[in-house]
Amino acid sequence: MDLIFGVCPVRPQLPAVGVRVGVGEVHLVGSAMKDLSPGDLVIPSPLSSGTWQTYIVKDQSVWQKMDKNSPIEYAATISINPPTALRMLEDFASLEPRDSIVQNGARSMVGRCLIQIAKSHGIHSINIIRDRVGSDEAKEALKKLGAKEVFTESQLEIKNVKSLLGDLKDPALGLNRTSGNAASLVMKFFRLDKSMVTYGGMSKKPITVSTSYFIFKDLSLRGFWLHNWMSSNDVTGCKRMIDHLLELVPDGKLKYEYTELVSFSDFHIALDKSLGKLGSHPKQVLKF
């Protein structure tokens, strides 16, 4: 959606067909095609724009065949938020079971994926949410998903936040979706030699850091954007990651909640509207 709103620095040439996710059914294949047959279900992998149309014609290499047992609503949305969570967990720190991570924006889709994927790796998540009506219910919901601790921002306005952690290890990695003060709250948990990875700026405020964090605590601030990761990684690696994430679903290790299914359903309806024009490559036609 960032692409449509124009907040994403990648600007497709116009006119363009939007949306990068979805599940397609193979409709027709060229005579040279061996790996896919009509009726197979596929997702675009690695991500590429243009699923918001009824028919797509593209080379077989950009499609990943789906196991027909994967729930279609998960397959259709597996390619952005869950990989963002997985990559941030795996690529910025060497996490072991019983290590901790700390994140803000924990109610977001990526936030909830992080909680669940961390838990499936035996990693404890410390979660920060905004002070809002319903935050007690939100805490319960996140704990049900596997969150180890959930705090509202105001609960962390104390000097020694680590006193809230009991026996939990100091977090080894921080994830920042919110920026502004909520980023400072993540860093408040750090002792020595830690990284905070920024993947969103929902507060629309910058990140402000005291110099001493860098010099004396050896803090490292990094960023993550799936688009960049996909551009610099091989297609096989992307496909293997998607398979791994889809395997978490039948075991209940990765699940969405009611509210997301509603928005997924809205989105699915949108997918049925043809806003683009047909491509011209004869090798493969997908029906969405």
Place this chain on the structure above:
Amino acid sequence: MDLIFGVCPVRPQLPAVGVRVGVGEVHLVGSAMKDLSPGDLVIPSPLSSGTWQTYIVKDQSVWQKMDKNSPIEYAATISINPPTALRMLEDFASLEPRDSIVQNGARSMVGRCLIQIAKSHGIHSINIIRDRVGSDEAKEALKKLGAKEVFTESQLEIKNVKSLLGDLKDPALGLNRTSGNAASLVMKFFRLDKSMVTYGGMSKKPITVSTSYFIFKDLSLRGFWLHNWMSSNDVTGCKRMIDHLLELVPDGKLKYEYTELVSFSDFHIALDKSLGKLGSHPKQVLKF
């Protein structure tokens, strides 16, 4: 001096003897000593506190024998600022000849070491200094040392700072001594996938960064503190680095200027005053 002012988070047990640099002359050695003889000149390496006394008794392993041809004023001050500059240049980016770096606080001791060591590696330095009386003379002085470009902060308050660089490559690394707005000026030169290393906060202001730098430009912010580096690196590596730096001096590739020699001379006088008490290890006695 940070130790004496109490701004350094390392707190020695009191009473303590200050200062970590200096050149000592070996006065007496134990009978088992083979590597050092009376009359040899040594520096404490790796850095350890307590050179501000007339006699020191410590194990031979903490002393590095000096080539007698090394100018004593350089040897006595080689252990903090030049290694800080060298490590930041070598440990945070893979720099090749003709690459560029950008730094603020360029008039500082580390800043001038950076200019010279970068030049000795064939690397171009882009330097930022404060707007002060005498900044034209400062620009000239830094260019004489090897600076490729020198700008005052106010010169960089334009939209496209890269238009000032002519044929120079976009800087591959930023070094931040000042923080506050001067850190933002360093980052203004960055395109994709760059690191800024903070080693000082002279403005006493924090570093403020827009979220988009992390996500879309893949900015990485790190910190450097020589104390941490020394603690996590082997003694042989430290000694080799000091030798390498001292070798730059006779060729004129690393030099201090008049103002530093004045402060060195003050410091040298201070070294002659015994403020501590003698240690008790009989293996080696140094006279400062």
